[in-house]
Amino acid sequence: MRRARLFSFVACLATFSAPLRAQWQFAADLGASNLQRTDIPRSNAATFGASVTGVGDRTWFRSSLLGVMAGADQVTAQGLISGSVLGPSGHFARGELTGFLSGFSETGGRGTASGELMARGQFGLGSRGGAIGVGTGLTSRDGVRSALYHAAGDVWSSVGESQFVGSVSAIRRSATFFDGVNTVSFPQSYVDLIASWRRDHGGIVLGASGGVRGGLQSGTRGGAWGSAEAAAWVTARSAIVVSGGRSLEDPVRGIPRTTFFSLALRVTGQRHLTLSRRPTIAGARVSIVRVDDARRRIEVRGVAASRIEVMGDFTDWAPVALDALGDVWRLEREISPGLHRIAIRLDGGEWIAPANLPRATDDLGGVVGLVTVP
């Protein structure tokens, strides 16, 4: 019955989300772990995880599933479905309404389900920003329901290929337990401080997270946690993933405290750069880098010549000689941002389009390279 409900829910989501303009992605992990959980002694386990993500202009949706099998009688499963509706993009501030549904169950236990609705305000654009929000929801554990109240804030910043995130999250809920005669309820509050870092460089992705929890009211065990992950992309759609660390109990979702070390094969529907060494384009390669607000430096690499000239719309199509600095030929001048046409000449030969640029045949019959200047 439960499966039928879940299937119906997923089918509804798929049906209603299909017409939305979104980019859909999926990822799956199959791996082996050595783990220890509050209710599972240290043991080896097989793990399977999967996620589906859809990102639209003003919506996003994600569902993920993780199963752990430490033995025939020690199986846990956890799932999360989340979705969000956002205000118009392109503004410094925008609102967001997010819903979460989660479930956790284990053999021999009756499981935990929770749902939450959170309103957030996002600030910033692109590489850095922040968000604050408040939410409320319900947690049902062993059939006993309790309300939860949640306040959270995030800041994030990207530098090059790295992204840094800091979060604070405060939760207040009623913890319940059955004392043999009655169901006893008492308030429970705690605050998490979390920091994480992720770097995506070529075929390697590294990530690390850590945090501390402070219990403000009875019943919550505080402490510190940390985990790290490294993924090596062996093909465009598959990676070997090594991860390890420890996490604290998630009282809202019912996920117990876990210490783990895991090795997994990750398969994704989305392509990624791989570890394989990328060949270099043969021939003269041109790049243009920013020197200051107005000036740009044209650099030519990959050629052996005693004289290199460049011309383009930014030189009024007059040849200009470059200066050699080691293997790199350079020229600095003012160039406006945008698309420019460029050609180069080696040792007084023919004018050619640089090898690394898309080339176009001009309506006057000449061949030029196209380069966009930042």
Next chain:
Amino acid sequence: MKSFARAGFGLIVLACATRVAAAQEISALVADREASAELAKIVATVRQNGLPLEPILAKVQYAVMVRSPAPRIVAAAHAVAARLEDARSALAPQPTATDIVAGENALWSGVSRKSLEEIRKVSPNKPVAVPLGVLAQLVVSSVPEKKATKYVTDLIKRGATSDQLVALGNDVNAEVKLGTRAMDALEVRMNRLNAVLGVPGANGDAASVPTSLQSGDGKKKP
């Protein structure tokens, strides 16, 4: 050959004279009278319409450099003037001269007017020269125009910087040159940009997601 050289010289002088003293009578400077008269008319119309002259001058200079015959130069100048008008109208209401030139370049590269309008729509008050340049590069690199426009507009909405956009265009070009399919190259590079743009965990960063043992989505959220 002699008349070609004379025409070429005349065109160079025309270009320089127009830039230095726009109001000068230019027809007297060109040996090929018919062509120079036609070019003078085009330049006057473009100036009168408040459009930038640089693309036409650049075209003439380039034509001289590649030794194009005068009638072909006139035809090319006509085409540039038409594209400038089209770009200005597509990038309305208040495009800068740099935007109009970038729009003309994009139209020349095969980008449609509709795509220019879409770029302007998502960036109404900011310069669009770099996004248009990257869009043109992608289209020339065989990325389908509709897809390229969608990706570029998405990146603008997410606040991608000029440097990030330029890097995307250059990286895709390089991958295509090495034999990768254009859409595959674009997907890979977009995936990397998604990882550093916008709200962590809500930007389609699927490769980082799913299955950490820490919590359901590995993001520790909420």
